[in-house]
Amino acid sequence: MKIEVDAQTLLSVSVNPVDVLEELKQNFGFKDYRNSWIIEKDNKLYRQEDTSYHGSPAYEYKLISDNIKDVEVFKALNIILEYLKNK
Numbered sequence: 001m002k003i004e005v006d007a008q009t010l011l012s013v014s015v016n017p018v019d020v021l022e023e024l025k026q027n028f029g030f031k032d033y034r035n036s037w038i039i040e041k042d043n044k045l046y047r048q049e050d051t052s053y054h055g056s057p058a059y060e061y062k063l064i065s066d067n068i069k070d071v072e073v074f075k076a077l078n079i080i081l082e083y084l085k086n087k
Contacts, residue, residue: 018081018084018085022081028070028073028077029064030074035049035051038064040071040074040075043066043068043071044063044066044071045063045066045074046063046064047064048060048061049061049062
């Protein structure tokens with residue numbers, strides 16, 4: 001015997017806006033790591049990595065994007081994140 005059932009469920013979920021924006025940053029490729037992070041310089045995005053292992057920091061830079069739209073999205077996400085974190 002086969003019984004088919006149609007059902008609906010109502011579920012309430014709370015989502016932290018900071019977590020959502022952090023996930024968006026990661027999906028855009030803007031995720032920060034322990035020893036590397038994204039910076040904006042001269043309307044370009046770079047991954048700055050601390051390559052020192054002992055003592056003073058030594059940084060290497062890798063161009064991520066020179067697309068102005070990527071830079072604008074990066075800046076906007078950071079502005080909103082800072083606003084929400086300080087709210």
